[in-house]
Every structure is written in C-alpha cells, then in structure tokens.
Amino acid sequence: MDFSLTEQEIMVQKVMRDFTENEIEPIAAEIDETEEFPQKTLEKMQKLGISSLPLPKKYGGSGGNYLAYYLAIEEVAKKCATSSVVLAGSASLCGWPILTFGTEVQKEKYLRPIAEGKIAGGFALTEPGAGSDASMQRTVAELKGDHYIMNGSKCFITGAGVFDVFIIIAMTDKSKKTRGLSAFIVDANTPGFIIGKIENKMGIRGSATGELIFQDMKIPKENLLGKEGEGFHIAMKTLDGGRIAIAAQAVGIAQGAMDAAIQYIHERVQFGRKLKDFQGLQWYIAEMETEINAARNLYYHAAYLKEHGKPYSKESAMAKFFASKTAVFVTNKAVQLHGGYGYMKDYPVERMMRDAKITEIYEGTSEVQKMVIAAHTIKPKL
Amino acid sequence: MTINIAVCIKQVPNTNQVKIDKKTGTLIRKGIKTICNPDDKNAMEEALKLKDKYDDVKITVISMGPSQATEIIKEALAMGADRGILLSDRKFAGSDTLATSTILATALRKIQEKEGLDIIFCGRQAIDGDTAQVGPQIAQHLDLPIISYVQELKYLGEKVQVKRALENGYMQIEAQIPVVLTTISDLNKPRYPHMRRIFDVFGKNPVIPVETWTADDLPDLDNTQIGLNGSPTRVIKTYTPDRTFKGEILEGETAHVAHILIESLKQKQIL
Ligand SMILES: Cc1cc2nc3c(=O)[nH]c(=O)nc-3n(C[C@H](O)[C@H](O)[C@H](O)COP(=O)(O)OP(=O)(O)OC[C@H]3O[C@@H](n4cnc5c(N)ncnc54)[C@H](O)[C@@H]3O)c2cc1C
Numbered sequence: 160m161d162f163s164l165t166e167q168e169i170m171v172q173k174v175m176r177d178f179t180e181n182e183i184e185p186i187a188a189e190i191d192e193t194e195e196f197p198q199k200t201l202e203k204m205q206k207l208g209i210s211s212l213p214l215p216k217k218y219g220g221s222g223g224n225y226l227a228y229y230l231a232i233e234e235v236a237k238k239c240a241t242s243s244v245v246l247a248g249s250a251s252l253c254g255w256p257i258l259t260f261g262t263e264v265q266k267e268k269y270l271r272p273i274a275e276g277k278i279a280g281g282f283a284l285t286e287p288g289a290g291s292d293a294s295m296q297r298t299v300a301e302l303k304g305d306h307y308i309m310n311g312s313k314c315f316i317t318g319a320g321v322f323d324v325f326i327i328i329a330m331t332d333k334s335k336k337t338r339g340l341s342a343f344i345v346d347a348n349t350p351g352f353i354i355g356k357i358e359n360k361m362g363i364r365g366s367a368t369g370e371l372i373f374q375d376m377k378i379p380k381e382n383l384l385g386k387e388g389e390g391f392h393i394a395m396k397t398l399d400g401g402r403i404a405i406a407a408q409a410v411g412i413a414q415g416a417m418d419a420a421i422q423y424i425h426e427r428v429q430f431g432r433k434l435k436d437f438q439g440l441q442w443y444i445a446e447m448e449t450e451i452n453a454a455r456n457l458y459y460h461a462a463y464l465k466e467h468g469k470p471y472s473k474e475s476a477m478a479k480f481f482a483s484k485t486a487v488f489v490t491n492k493a494v495q496l497h498g499g500y501g502y503m504k505d506y507p508v509e510r511m512m513r514d515a516k517i518t519e520i521y522e523g524t525s526e527v528q529k530m531v532i533a534a535h536t537i538k539p540k541l
Numbered sequence: 542m543t544i545n546i547a548v549c550i551k552q553v554p555n556t557n558q559v560k561i562d563k564k565t566g567t568l569i570r571k572g573i574k575t576i577c578n579p580d581d582k583n584a585m586e587e588a589l590k591l592k593d594k595y596d597d598v599k600i601t602v603i604s605m606g607p608s609q610a611t612e613i614i615k616e617a618l619a620m621g622a623d624r625g626i627l628l629s630d631r632k633f634a635g636s637d638t639l640a641t642s643t644i645l646a647t648a649l650r651k652i653q654e655k656e657g658l659d660i661i662f663c664g665r666q667a668i669d670g671d672t673a674q675v676g677p678q679i680a681q682h683l684d685l686p687i688i689s690y691v692q693e694l695k696y697l698g699e700k701v702q703v704k705r706a707l708e709n710g711y712m713q714i715e716a717q718i719p720v721v722l723t724t725i726s727d728l729n730k731p732r733y734p735h736m737r738r739i740f741d742v743f744g745k746n747p748v749i750p751v752e753t754w755t756a757d758d759l760p761d762l763d764n765t766q767i768g769l770n771g772s773p774t775r776v777i778k779t780y781t782p783d784r785t786f787k788g789e790i791l792e793g794e795t796a797h798v799a800h801i802l803i804e805s806l807k808q809k810q811i812l
Contacts, residue, residue, distance in 0.1 A: 165743075165744060166743045166744050166745075167739055167740055167743045167744045170615075170616075170619070170734075170739045170743050171736065171739055174733055174734055174736075174739065177733065178733050207733055207734075207735050207736060208735050208736035208737045209736055211736075212736050216737065220737075221735070221736035221737040221739075221740060222737055222740050223736055223737075223739070223740050227736075231736075
C-alpha cells in the first residue's frame with residue numbers, strides 16, 4: 160500500500176499553500192463579514208487552472224488527477240471555507256457530469272469554457288419540498304418541439320446570481336417518479352431564469368446561496384444531459400464525487416482550526432504555564448489529530464477508488480460523513496482551547512466553527528450519508 | 542525574431558528557518574526546506590512578462606547546484622520557462638562566487654553561441670550568501686553591460702530602459718542588448734505556476750525534462766578556475782553576533798509608561 164503523494168500532487172499542495180496564504184487568507188474574515196462573493200479569488204483560481212484541475216487537457220482543463228484537486232480544496236479550506244466551496248463547485252458538480260454524460264457538442268460548448276476558466280458552473284437539485292428526498296421534484300420540463308419549457312424553482316443553490324451555467328434536475332415524466340427525472344444544462348442568462356432570494360447564512364457566508372426560479376424557461380432540446388429519465392442517476396453519481404470534495408473541504412477546515420489552536424496554546428499562559436503543557440488539553444489535541452488523520456485517509460481512499468475506476472459511492476459517503484463530523488468536533492474544540500478569545504471574531508476559529516457545520520448538511524446530510532453507507536453495507540442477502 | 546532570455550536561479554535554504562551551528566560556525570542545513578531564491582523569482586517573472594507581451598520569446602532557466610536543485614528548475618518551468626538546464630558536477634562543489642560565475646558564464650556562452658542571448662536575468666542576491674556578486678561577475682566574464690537593482694524595465698528592441706533602485710531614489714539607465722540585469726523584489730510580483738504545467742513538468746514522464754550539464758558539456762571550462770580549488774575566497778567563520786544590549790520593560794499605568802517611554806526616546810535622540 161503506497162501512502163505517498165506523487166511529485167505533482169506535492170507540488171500542487173505547495174503552490175496551493177502559497178496561493179492560499181497570499182491570496183485567500185487575507186480576505187477570509189472580510190468576506191465572511193460582508194458576505195461578498197469572492198469573485199476575484201475565483202478568477203485567480205480559474206486563470207491558474209485550479210478550478211479545472213481534474214478536467215482533461217483535451218477540453219482545456221489542467222489534466223491533473225482528482226486527488227490533486229481535492230488536495231487543493233483542502234489547502235484553501237484551511238484558511239477560507241467560502242473560497243473552497245467556490246472551488247469545489249465548478250469542476251465536480253458541473254464539469255464532471257458534462258464530461259461523463261455529455262455529448263461532444265455539449266462538451267465543446269460548456270465543458271471547455273468551464274475548463275478554460277472562462278465561466279463557472281453550479282448544480283441545482285434541491286427544492287423547498289425536495290431536500291433529502293430529492294425524488295420529490297416539482298420543477299417540470301415539458302418537451303415542445305425542439306425545446307423544453309421549464310417551470311418551477313430551486314432553493315439553497317450555491318452560486319445563485321454568480322455562476323454562469325447550472326445543471327438543473329427537473330421532472331420530464333411524472334408517472335415514472337425518479338425515472339421520470341432529467342438533467343439539463345442551462346445558461347443562467349436564459350430568459351425566464353430568475354434569481355430569487357439570496358440567503359443570509361451561518362457560515363460560508365461569501366458563497367452566494369439562493370433561490371432559482373424558472374418561468375416558462377425555454378431550454379434547447381440539445382441541452383438535455385444524458386437521456387430523458389437519467390436525471391436522478393446523473394444527480395446521484397455527481398454527488399458521489401462531490402462528496403469527496405466536501406470531505407476534503409471538511410478536513411481542511413478542521414486542519415485550519417487545529418493549526419490555529421496549536422499556535423494559540425503555545426502562546427497563552429494560565430496558572431503560570433503555557434496551555435500546551437496541561438495534559439487535559441493535550442488529550443484534546445491527540446483526539447483532534449487522530450480524527451483529522453482518519454478523515455483524511457478516508458477521503459484519500461475514496462479519491463483513489465474514483466481515480467482507479469472502482470466503485471466509490473459508499474467510500475465517498477463515509478469520507479463525507481466522518482470528515483464533516485470531524486470538522487464540527489475539531490473546530491468546536493479549537494474554540495474551546497481559545498477560551499473567550501475563541502468566541503471573538505478577532506480569532507479565525509470563531510468563523511471556522513460556523514463554517515464547519517455546512518459540511519454535515521449539503522450534498523446530502525449526515526443522515527443521508529448513513530443511509531447510503533447502510534444500504535451498501537446491509538446488502539439484500541448474502 | 543526570437544528574443545532569447547536566460548534566467549539564472551539558485552536553490553537556497555529558507556532562511557526563515559536557518560540556524561547557525563555554534564560549534565562549527567556553519568549553517569545547519571539539515572531538515573531545512575529549500576526554496577528558489579526570492580529575487581530570482583522576480584527575475585523569472587520579468588522574463589515571463591516579456592514572454593506574455595511578445596510572440597516569440599524563449600526563456601532558458603539555468604542553475605548550478607546539486608541534483609536536488611532540479612526542483613526549482615521544474616518550478617521555473619512550471620511558471621512558464623521553455624527550457625531548464627542544471628549545471629551539476631562534483632568538480633563544481635565548493636565554488637565561491639567567482640568560480641560559480643565562471644561556470645554559469647561558460648554555460649551561458651555556450652547557449653549564446655548556439656542561439657544567441659538578448660537578456661540575462663539574475664536575482665540581485667541570494668539570501669544564503671547575500672553577496673550580490675554573481676550577476677555582475679557573469680557580465681564581466683561575458684563582457685556585457687550590466688544593470689543591477691532593476692526596479693522597472695522597458696524592453697525597446699535594440700536596447701533596454703531601466704529604473705535602477707538607489708537608496709533614496711532611482712537612476713534611469715539605458716543599455717544596448719545583450720545585457721545582464723539583476724532584479725529586486727520591487728520589480729514585480731512573481732506568478733504562481735499554472736496547474737497544467739505542474740502536470741507537464743513534474744512527475745515520471747515530464748513533457749519538458751530538465752537537462753543536466755556536467756563539466757564535460759562545458760569543454761571551455763578551465764578546471765583550475767572552478768570548485769574549491771578555483772575559489773579565491775573562503776568562508777572562515779559564520780557566527781551570530783552576541784547581543785550585548787538588553788531590552789528594558791516598563792511597567793505601571795499606561796499613561797505613566799508612555800511618558801517614560803517618550804522621555805527616554807527623546808534622551809536617545811530617537812524622537
Ligand atoms: C449553504 C448551502 C448550500 C447548498 N448548495 C446547494 C446546491 O448548490 N445545490 C443543491 O441542489 N442543493 C444545495 N443545498 C441544499 C442541501 O443539499 C440540502 O439543504 C440538504 O440536502 C438537506 O435538505 P433539506 O434542507 O431540505 O433538509 P431535510 O431533508 O428537510 O432534512 C431535515 C433533517 O431531517 C433529516 N432527514 C430527512 N430525511 C430523513 C430520513 N429519511 N431519515 C433520517 N433523517 C432524515 C435530515 O438529515 C436533516 O437532519 C445547499 C444547502 C446549503 C445550506
């Protein structure tokens with residue numbers, strides 16, 4: 160078993176560390192406060208081929224591997240969870256399904272500009288009545304001649320009002336339930352594509368989460384992704400990969416909080432000793448460190464399986480489930496180690512603790528991950 | 542017509558972490574991360590800016606050092622250089638600045654004779670030695686004009702126009718090309734490598750492999766002028782000066798402390 164990273168992966172990690180320290184860390188607290196979407200950061204990541212790290216060169220991507228991409232997400236998340244969501248979106252939630260299920264024409268038209276960093280893409284599945292139970296889609300797309308007419312709405316969509324293109328899941332045949340769902344590639348500037356409410360959030364506050372409303376929106380027939388009825392399958396497969404990215408993000412958030420905590424306990428003195436010298440606190444550190452490493456190994460393993468063309472639905476669910484729990488646990492403890500100072504916005508752990516929570520919710524809640532894990536583990540019969 | 546540029550870069554220990562062994566008086570290099578010398582990255586960036594601006598620019602990065610120095614050459618290739626050459630040979634070990642510049646200049650001359658060289662960039666100085674000698678020495682060896690401390694550069698085809706930093710201002714200088722320029726950090730902000738190039742340059746089957754030249758590839762090299770024996774200077778001792786002065790900690794009411802502080806700063810004629 161080879162646990163070492165390749166020369167390329169190490170280099171990606173190193174460059175991303177520099178990039179994060181110089182370009183991202185300085186704005187992290189500010190975009191949390193102002194809720195401003197980090198457009199400039201996104202553009203920098205696009206220009207350097209970071210946001211298209213795993214996409215093939217053939218379409219203008221960086222031609223890297225998935226693990227390198229997840230490593231980049233982890234590095235960014237150490238300092239700014241918002242910026243890491245922005246990075247996690249385009250390639251894995253929009254680029255990947257087009258690459259995997261799209262026609263050559265769709266790839267040229269949408270994947271190429273995403274890979275070349277000219278546009279950014281999102282993924283819209285969730286609806287007010289269809290959260291964990293994504294099958295309850297109310298958004299409808301009806302075929303009329305050479306185009307579909309879409310009506311309905313989506314909520315909590317990352318990149319609303321910012322991203323240029325979305326994969327949208329909608330019902331094309333109600334009688335078939337989940338087999339009646341289809342996926343579409345939709346330009347955000349299509350007439351009838353309306354941006355609704357932008358949410359005010361607990362964490363990842365700069366990431367623009369909002370409502371998308373579709374009113375008699377005309378979508379060319381050729382923008383159907385895959386076949387009619389494949390929408391649910393495409394959505395679930397997309398989330399399988401997306402979850403590894405979220406696991407990497409969660410590990411990054413946890414590691415960032417850990418780093419801050421370690422620094423703090425080296426400095427703070429109480430009872431005449433540095434905090435680091437209290438055994439009671441050392442035990443926190445030991446637990447935090449163990450969990451972070453376990454979480455990291457889980458996402459590395461899921462990435463390995465994905466890269467080697469092996470099934471990874473269960474492993475990506477386990478990675479996300481465990482890593483998000485770790486992020487919540489570690490950031491909480493990091494605040495604890497800071498005492499009252501950790502509760503203040505002057506220290507980054509305050510933000511990290513708020514940011515961590517989202518990793519237990521989006522791309523399937525922890526409960527949903529457990530459903531996936533259990534379903535794979537408890538097979539129908541032996 | 543191709544603009545041919547060479548950039549000389551050096552791998553150095555990350556001096557933020559370097560300590561001196563009090564017993565032997567040498568740098569403790571063990572476990573210390575190495576980096577590309579910061580001023581050299583500015584040199585690299587300036588070359589890349591020319592490449593951005595003009596259609597036909599070829600950048601060759603060149604470094605003398607042990608095989609580990611391929612690391613920074615790859616980094617420079619990932620930033621956008623076209624060709625990378627490592628000058629590495631046992632015979633080069635122990636070279637001081639003069640011997641180093643002799644070796645670099647010999648390699649540069651070889652490139653110059655084959656494809657021409659319009660600009661040779663060096664960083665102003667390396668953070669491990671801080672001598673700032675190698676750039677000017679290369680110019681001397683190659684009998685080229687040199688402008689050091691470049692803080693702004695305009696390339697005008699036949700010549701360059703440069704703002705050369707001084708302690709409290711700058712000089713405006715022009716020079717004919719070919720020319721040697723040494724760069725400072727005010728000149729630009731070095732770019733990050735593009736991810737695609739990382740995958741092209743690093744790894745098992747790089748698209749642009751680093752070339753290694755040994756002494757055999759430089760037949761013009763005079764063996765008496767290189768390595769430890771060809772080095773007229775020696776570092777006899779490196780040490781950290783003992784701090785004989787002590788800080789004073791003022792205690793008490795803020796206003797009172799501030800008052801004492803101002804008074805003593807006035808006494809020392811700092812205020
Ligand atoms: C910041 C943010 C960004 C988001 N970005 C996107 C995006 O880009 N695209 C997108 O499509 N969606 C996005 N979402 C939506 C997200 O994926 C959903 O919020 C999530 O799937 C949960 O759905 P829900 O909010 O409707 O909760 P519900 O499904 O109503 O869940 C409520 C609670 O009940 C639990 N629960 C539900 N069913 C079961 C069950 N059968 N067994 C046990 N427990 C259960 C859940 O786990 C949860 O704890 C985003 C959400 C947020 C907050």
